[in-house]
Amino acid sequence: MSKEYDVAIIGAGTAGLTAQEEVVKHTDNYVLIDDGPLGTTCARVGCMPSKALIAVADDFHKCSFFDEYGIDGAKGLIPDHQRIMARVRSMRDEFSGGVIQEMSGFMDKVIRKRAEFLDPNTLDLGDETIRAKSIIIATGSKPFIPDSWLPFKEFIIDTDQFFELETLPKTMAVFGLGAVGIELGQALHRLGVRVTVISRRKTAGGLTDPKLAEYAFDHFSKEMHIELGTAQILGKTPTGLEVGCGSKRWSVDRVLIATGRRPGLQDLNLKNLKVDLDAKGMPVFNPETLQVGDLPVFLAGDVNGLKPVLHEAADDGTIAGYNACAGTMARFKKRIPLQITFSSPDIAIAGLSHKALTEKGIDYVVGEASWEELGRARMMLGKAAGRARIYAEPQKGRLLGAELMAPAGEHMAHLLALAMGANLTIKEILGMPFYHPVPEEALLDAFLQIATQITDPVSMPILQRIKGKPHG
Numbered sequence: 001m002s003k004e005y006d007v008a009i010i011g012a013g014t015a016g017l018t019a020q021e022e023v024v025k026h027t028d029n030y031v032l033i034d035d036g037p038l039g040t041t042c043a044r045v046g047c048m049p050s051k052a053l054i055a056v057a058d059d060f061h062k063c064s065f066f067d068e069y070g071i072d073g074a075k076g077l078i079p080d081h082q083r084i085m086a087r088v089r090s091m092r093d094e095f096s097g098g099v100i101q102e103m104s105g106f107m108d109k110v111i112r113k114r115a116e117f118l119d120p121n122t123l124d125l126g127d128e129t130i131r132a133k134s135i136i137i138a139t140g141s142k143p144f145i146p147d148s149w150l151p152f153k154e155f156i157i158d159t160d161q162f163f164e165l166e167t168l169p170k171t172m173a174v175f176g177l178g179a180v181g182i183e184l185g186q187a188l189h190r191l192g193v194r195v196t197v198i199s200r201r202k203t204a205g206g207l208t209d210p211k212l213a214e215y216a217f218d219h220f221s222k223e224m225h226i227e228l229g230t231a232q233i234l235g236k237t238p239t240g241l242e243v244g245c246g247s248k249r250w251s252v253d254r255v256l257i258a259t260g261r262r263p264g265l266q267d268l269n270l271k272n273l274k275v276d277l278d279a280k281g282m283p284v285f286n287p288e289t290l291q292v293g294d295l296p297v298f299l300a301g302d303v304n305g306l307k308p309v310l311h312e313a314a315d316d317g318t319i320a321g322y323n324a325c326a327g328t329m330a331r332f333k334k335r336i337p338l339q340i341t342f343s344s345p346d347i348a349i350a351g352l353s354h355k356a357l358t359e360k361g362i363d364y365v366v367g368e369a370s371w372e373e374l375g376r377a378r379m380m381l382g383k384a385a386g387r388a389r390i391y392a393e394p395q396k397g398r399l400l401g402a403e404l405m406a407p408a409g410e411h412m413a414h415l416l417a418l419a420m421g422a423n424l425t426i427k428e429i430l431g432m433p434f435y436h437p438v439p440e441e442a443l444l445d446a447f448l449q450i451a452t453q454i455t456d457p458v459s460m461p462i463l464q465r466i467k468g469k470p471h472g
């Protein structure tokens with residue numbers, strides 16, 4: 001006879017653990033199923049170890065400015081790749097160990113097995129079946145290697161394997177210039193690995209505004225070797241692989257695959273849910289309730305492919321946990337979208353992207369900011385680069401969205417998202433303080449441009465002063 005639960009959660013990552021926090025408020029009769037390593041993708045092989053590596057790479061990169069600053073001796077500094085990777089792993093172990101420690105209070109609810117659906121209320125765990133009134137799928141996403149590249153697998157590294165490297169290869173091809181490609185590609189380059197990035201599109205870190213995407217692509221191309229084209233693996237060499245795009249060829253020790261992740265849906269036997277699946281095997285679900293069709297089944301976190309970033313996975317866990325226990329489905333208002341890529345300069349999208357505005361046919365005016373001539377950016381070598389495109393509704397200039405590549409962009413993206421969340425008009429934004437000299441001053445130009453394009457005139461003495469620029 002199978003065991004009966006109120007809720008079964010498949011996946012003990014960020015979304016699954018947040019769902020558990022919500023479920024436990026309603027019932028103690030639940031189970032959390034995970035057959036993989038515990039500690040979450042974010043802490044083990046995602047957000048945290050990647051940022052630990054980037055921190056070292058960015059600090060080491062400052063050596064390249066020391067001579068110009070008037071500091072001698074920088075050329076003698078050598079990154080010890082073995083020690084760098086060991087430190088990254090040690091930080092990783094602290095972060096993922098912390099998550100596992102937090103789970104100790106409910107380990108008796110955790111089943112370390114792989115789950116497959118037999119029907120919407122029944123899971124096959126291999127040697128046992130369980131039944132649950134509601135089931136939350138929180139199985140995350142996985143790196144994906146196309147079949148044609150599998151014969152070269154011994155030389156291909158994905159992000160699940162990358163942080164296990166004892167040391168860094170001398171040469172590396174990075175396939176893709178999305179979030180993973182630019183973050184890790186730039187870090188490897190800054191640490192002295194000879195990197196060749198191959199990107200199918202003229203963009204970086206997910207930017208969708210064509211003007212900004214091209215600007216960012218060109219900017220990063222000046223720092224490291226980036227080729228535009230579809231990456232191919234052409235064969236093995238005595239020490240690695242021959243890779244290429246178009247008619248160009250390179251020999252590299254390893255390939256870092258950063259061409260996107262796939263939702264972890266493949267092994268769940270979703271056909272037994274008897275709902276329509278799209279071409280990618282994704283069941284139809286409601287993005288506000290996360291319910292699959294009208295079944296007692298929910299999709300939370302990366303697995304639903306909506307916004308594959310950590311804070312969204314956590315919100316999803318709460319929504320799915322709540323609805324899995326509630327009698328009726330609650331629809332939740334989502335936060336202002338925010339996506340930050342920790343390249344240098346940072347890349348970010350706050351609110352609606354250019355692509356989303358275009359697809360939805362929303363009218364907007366644009367203000368553009370630049371960090372190239374900003375005094376504060378120019379005095380910090382390597383920081384005087386960056387642009388932002390800020391989109392506002394054409395009447396009162398309320399912000400709709402923004403895309404940017406900018407120094408301190410991670411913070412500015414939050415400010416912009418806050419302004420969007422508070423529904424501020426451009427007049428209200430211009431009434432806010434902007435300290436001098438800070439990177440945020442560049443945004444004033446963009447706001448001013450918006451103020452001059454909207455239909456409701458903004459008449460403020462401050463506009464005249466900003467037009468003349470502060471003295472200093």
Ligand SMILES: Cc1cc2nc3c(=O)[nH]c(=O)nc-3n(C[C@H](O)[C@H](O)[C@H](O)COP(=O)(O)OP(=O)(O)OC[C@H]3O[C@@H](n4cnc5c(N)ncnc54)[C@H](O)[C@@H]3O)c2cc1C
Pocket residue numbers: 010011012013014015016033034035036037038040041042045046047048050113114115116138139140141159180264267268300301302303308309310311313
């Ligand atoms: C290199 C990298 C860097 C990143 N950096 C950032 C960042 O800086 N900021 C940010 O916001 N996001 C970042 N992300 C994204 C972020 O890590 C994810 O959005 C988040 O971890 C998703 O959480 P999740 O709960 O959906 O999935 P996960 O944490 O992956 O959890 C899924 C769990 O399901 C289990 N599972 C899968 N299939 C089954 C099955 N059939 N049966 C049982 N268990 C199963 C797995 O073992 C796993 O434990 C990064 C991702 C990567 C790869």
Ligand SMILES: NC(=O)c1ccc[n+]([C@@H]2O[C@H](COP(=O)([O-])OP(=O)(O)OC[C@H]3O[C@@H](n4cnc5c(N)ncnc54)[C@H](O)[C@@H]3O)[C@@H](O)[C@H]2O)c1
Pocket residue numbers: 175176177178179180181183198199200201206229230231232257258259260261307308309339340341342
């Ligand atoms: N800072 C962050 O929040 C952060 C950091 C890293 C990863 N992530 C998450 O991880 C997920 C996966 O990141 P990712 O960078 O692997 O995927 P991605 O989808 O962000 O980017 C993949 C890129 O690879 C390109 N590409 C695909 N096939 C190619 C080929 N054959 N040749 C050349 N280019 C090719 C695509 O055009 C795309 O631009 C993202 O969705 C992101 O949410 C987030």
